[in-house]
Amino acid sequence: xxxxxTASAGAPKSLTPAQWTDVPWQxxxxxxxxxxxxxxxxxxxxxxNKVKALQYLLTRSQAAKLLAVKRVTSNKGxxxxxxxxxxxxxxxxxxxxxxxxxxxxxKPQPLKRTYIAKKQSTKKRPLSIPTMxxxxxxxxxxxxxxxxxxxxxxxxSYGFREGRSCSDAIQAAFNALSKPTSATWIxxxxxxxxxxxxxxxxxxxxxxxxKTVLRKWLQAGYVEKGLRFPTRRGCPQGGIISPTxxxxxxxxxxxxIKAAVPRRSRVNFIRYADDFIVTGKSQRLLQxxxxxxxxxxxxxxxxxxxxxxxxxxxxxxxxxxxxxxxIKHGNVLHISPSKDSTLSVxxxxxxxxxxxxxxxxxxxxxxxxxxxxxxxxxxxxxxxxDAFYKVDRYVHEQLWRMLHKRHPTKSKHxxxxxxxxxVGKQQNFTAVGKTARGKKCYPLVRLGWLGVRRHIKIRADxxxxxxxxxxxxxxxxxxKETKLFSAFSAREYRANRSA
Numbered sequence: 001x002x003x004x005x006t007a008s009a010g011a012p013k014s015l016t017p018a019q020w021t022d023v024p025w026q027x028x029x030x031x032x033x034x035x036x037x038x039x040x041x042x043x044x045x046x047x048x049n050k051v052k053a054l055q056y057l058l059t060r061s062q063a064a065k066l067l068a069v070k071r072v073t074s075n076k077g078x079x080x081x082x083x084x085x086x087x088x089x090x091x092x093x094x095x096x097x098x099x100x101x102x103x104x105x106x107k108p109q110p111l112k113r114t115y116i117a118k119k120q121s122t123k124k125r126p127l128s129i130p131t132m133x134x135x136x137x138x139x140x141x142x143x144x145x146x147x148x149x150x151x152x153x154x155x156x157s158y159g160f161r162e163g164r165s166c167s168d169a170i171q172a173a174f175n176a177l178s179k180p181t182s183a184t185w186i187x188x189x190x191x192x193x194x195x196x197x198x199x200x201x202x203x204x205x206x207x208x209x210x211k212t213v214l215r216k217w218l219q220a221g222y223v224e225k226g227l228r229f230p231t232r233r234g235c236p237q238g239g240i241i242s243p244t245x246x247x248x249x250x251x252x253x254x255x256x257i258k259a260a261v262p263r264r265s266r267v268n269f270i271r272y273a274d275d276f277i278v279t280g281k282s283q284r285l286l287q288x289x290x291x292x293x294x295x296x297x298x299x300x301x302x303x304x305x306x307x308x309x310x311x312x313x314x315x316x317x318x319x320x321x322x323x324x325x326x327i328k329h330g331n332v333l334h335i336s337p338s339k340d341s342t343l344s345v346x347x348x349x350x351x352x353x354x355x356x357x358x359x360x361x362x363x364x365x366x367x368x369x370x371x372x373x374x375x376x377x378x379x380x381x382x383x384x385x386d387a388f389y390k391v392d393r394y395v396h397e398q399l400w401r402m403l404h405k406r407h408p409t410k411s412k413h414x415x416x417x418x419x420x421x422x423v424g425k426q427q428n429f430t431a432v433g434k435t436a437r438g439k440k441c442y443p444l445v446r447l448g449w450l451g452v453r454r455h456i457k458i459r460a461d462x463x464x465x466x467x468x469x470x471x472x473x474x475x476x477x478x479x480k481e482t483k484l485f486s487a488f489s490a491r492e493y494r495a496n497r498s499a
Contacts, residue, residue, distance in 0.1 A: 020095035025070075028063045032143060033465075035061070040147035040465035051208060055144040059210070060103065068139035069098040072132060072240070082131030083112045083223050101136055108134045108216050111236055113224040119344075126196065128222050128236035138217070138241040145209050147465040149244050154254040155460040159273035160243035162464045163473055166322050167381050169272045170335065171457035176268035176279050177315060177326060178333040183266040183279040186326075187286045188319055189294065190309035191250075194274035195237035198249055199302030203235065207248060217241075233302065246274065249301050253294065260293035261285065270321075277321055286312050324382055335382040342387050345375045346394050353398045357406065361419070362433025365442035368395065372445040381455035388447035395444070399429055 017023045035058045042050040058064050072078065073088050081087050088097050111128035118125050130138065146162070153161065158169040176182060200218045204211055217239070221230045235242050235249075254269045257278060261267050267290070268279040278294075280286040298304060313319045318327030323341040327334050348371055356364035372391070379387065403415045421430040421443070429444040458476070462469050 020091040020098075023066055028066055031063045032058065032061070032067055036143065036147045036465050037467060039144065040151050040463060043148045043151040044466070048208065051148060055209065058144045059140050062098070064140050064143050065098045065101045065136070067143065068101070068136045069094050071139050072135040077129070077135070080129055081112075082129055082134065083109055084131050086132055088132050097132070097136065101133075101140065103213075106137065106213065106216070108137070108220045110220050110228055111222040111238070113222040113229075119340075126237065128238045130220075130236070130239055134217075134220075135240055137213075138239050141209055141213065142241045142244055145207070145241065145244055145248075148208050149248050149251070150463055150465055153247065153251050154269070154271065156254060156269050157247065157251065157271045159271065159275075160247055163462065163476065164458055166272060166378065167455040168458050169270055170322055170324055170382065171455050172268075172270045173277065173321060173326065174333065174335060175457065176270065177328065180331045181266070182315075183268065183281045184315045184328075185280045185283050185286055186313050186315060186319055187278040187280065187290060188309070188311050188313060188321065189276050189278070190306045191274040191298065192304050192306040193234075194246060194303060195242060196234040197302055197304070198233070198235045198246065199300075200233055200235075202301050203245060203249065207245060243273070249303075250274070253297055256293055256297045257290055260289050272322055275322070277319075283312055283314075324379075337379045337382065337384050337387040341375075341379070342390065345371065346391060349391070349395055350398055353395075353402055357402055360433060361431035362440075362442050365429070365431035365433075365444055369442070369445045372447060376445070376447045376450045380450050380452055382452070384452055385448075388450070392447050396429075399444075 035054060039051055039054045039058070042048075042054060069088070073094055079087065088094050109131050111130055114127050114129065115124035116127050150161065156169075156172055158164040158166070158172070177186075203218065204215060207214060218235065219231060220236075221228055222236070223229075235245050250271065253271065253276070257269050258267060261280075265285060266279065266281045267285075270277050278286065278290055280290060295305065311319075315326070315328040315333075318325055320326075320338045320340075323338050324335050325338045349368060352367050352371065353364065356367065372395070375391075376384075376388065399419075400415075403419065407415060416427075419429055419431070420427045421441075422428050428446060431442045431444075433440050433442060459469075459472070462472060464473050
């Protein structure tokens with residue numbers, strides 16, 4: 001009897017909840033992470049039969065299904081249905097969805113095709129939206145494929161990877177170009193229709209996952225204007241697992257580039273998703289050796305470079321990568337927000353102000369803060385002071401124009417006393433809104449107050465699924481605002497510079 005009580009009160013009971021609100025998410029995540037770490041270790045040791053067995057165990061576990069349903073019901077696409085029009089709202093629907101995920105007899109439904117506008121182009125990008133059920137199934141298999149992809153990934157690949165961001169890619173480019181002896185020529189490359197043109201035969205042959213399920217996803221087809229069309233090539237852009245499949249397709253490109261040039265050549269490779277740059281000491285090296293190696297690598301996967309977006313540029317002429325402009329004056333490298341990025345956020349802020357002319361000021365302040373905080377946090381790791389000042393000044397002028405239209409009979413002093421708070425130069429636009437607890441102030445974010453702060457690039461070999469890097473990722477997540485992290489950051493910065 002004592003043993004039975006001990007067993008019933010232990011961990012197994014906590015991992016078998018009776019409903020969605022009883023799910024112990026920390027225990028569930030730990031259970032899935034343990035299996036992922038075992039998959040990563042087996043991948044590193046190249047024990048592929050072990051990898052396959054562990055993936056089978058993970059994709060059939062209830063913990064993975066719960067995490068998959070949680071992801072698809074909490075991300076940005078949670079309110080976008082597929083062709084069946086079904087959304088999972090409420091705890092009961094989520095719980096039934098987690099219990100209803102089955103591999104036997106699984107057949108995905110066709111994708112719903114929509115189109116979104118491309119940046120700086122009149123063309124539109126096709127987006128294929130799976131149903132909620134198919135999204136959850138993709139999330140389950142992504143939990144099993146991600147450790148393999150992370151272990152085999154290129155050292156300088158930063159897009160759609162856990163613990164990595166655009167800031168890491170920008171800092172990697174800074175490390176490659178900022179030294180006096182750094183390479184001075186840059187190959188800016190962009191893959192033409194990467195998701196839409198990946199060879200399905202290559203994916204089925206090289207992606208380590210259930211081939212039957214992968215084939216069903218790739219050949220599910222899509223529905224557009226009530227008509228169903230087949231998909232004979234490409235990986236649907238819009239699926240949860242699609243970015244991981246794209247990364248696995250392009251992994252190995254860095255090794256192919258370095259194998260095509262002499263060992264002492266100053267060649268650096270930085271990739272974010274399907275955009276990448278390659279640095280070289282001469283234009284001839286990039287054009288005659290590196291570019292053919294890239295084209296040969298991509299041709300095996302059914303891909304080609306975009307002629308419009310691929311160019312070879314000298315660092316003194318400058319180039320744009322990830323919405324940042326890189327240019328070198330003498331031996332000093334300057335990285336600043338690109339002109340197009342600054343104009344884009346200014347246009348977005350102006351449209352928001354004009355849209356909220358008749359709305360409560362608190363709603364306007366919250367909308368502007370979301371735009372300013374997101375754009376500012378993205379660019380705060382480069383030389384962004386001038387761009388920040390330009391955007392702050394534009395917002396200030398547009399707010400004054402809006403207030404004059406909103407209060408045509410009031411004076412400037414009245415508007416200033418009502419909407420600006422603070423002392424001296426620290427005065428800032430502040431909106432007052434009503435809440436259930438009373439009044440609440442919404443001060444407007446000023447980009448100049450965010451400041452510019454150096455980003456510490458992640459270690460190139462760091463793998464979140466290997467136990468030896470657990471403490472490293474914990475420090476990066478939890479110690480960014482402490483003095484201890486400052487010393488840790490200084491050591492990391494010196495190590496990255498020397499590497």
